[in-house]
Structure formats: C-alpha cells, structure tokens
Amino acid sequence: MIIGCPPLEDPNRIMDKIALIMKETKARSVEVYTMEVPCCHAIHMMVSKMIKNWKGYKVQALYHASIIREVRALQAWNNR
Numbered sequence: 001m002i003i004g005c006p007p008l009e010d011p012n013r014i015m016d017k018i019a020l021i022m023k024e025t026k027a028r029s030v031e032v033y034t035m036e037v038p039c040c041h042a043i044h045m046m047v048s049k050m051i052k053n054w055k056g057y058k059v060q061a062l063y064h065a066s067i068i069r070e071v072r073a074l075q076a077w078n079n080r
Contacts (some may be wrong), residue, residue, distance in 0.1 A: 002017050004043060005039075005040075006040070006046075015049070018047060018050055027059065028058070029062065030060075032061065034063075047061055
C-alpha cells in the first residue's frame with residue numbers, strides 16, 4: 001500500500017515508489033483508490049504513465065475514483 005498526496009509530495013517520488021513495489025513484487029495488477037478531490041486523480045495519471053513506460057512488463061490497473069462514496073455505500077449497505 002502506498003499513500004500519497006500529489007500536491008504535497010514530489011510526483012516523481014510517488015511514481016518511483018509505485019514502480020519499485022511493482023518491480024520487486026512482480027505484481028500483475030494494481031488498484032488505485034482516490035478521494036473525490038481533483039488533485040488525487042494525479043495518482044491515476046502517474047500509475048498510467050508508469051505502466052505505459054514500463055516496456056516488456058504487462059500490468060493491469062483498476063481505478064476507483066471515489067473511495068469516500070464507496071465507503072459510504074458500504075456503510076449504508078451494512079446498516080440496513
């Protein structure tokens with residue numbers, strides 16, 4: 001798990017973290033969860049760029065763009 005904030009952290013550093021973890025674990029997929037604020041979507045772009053630039057290694061990415069909405073829906077489901 002990587003937690004990052006694009007406006008507060010160096011985007012290249014976040015991309016390097018993602019790439020290192022993916023390389024070391026030889027992961028075939030990555031899931032990206034972000035909050036509903038626009039700046040979080042930069043993480044989606046970082047992961048997409050990393051995958052595109054990573055030659056000879058196929059990685060599937062799943063993007064979840066509204067983690068807050070999903071958590072609320074889960075809570076509502078559990079409370080019915």
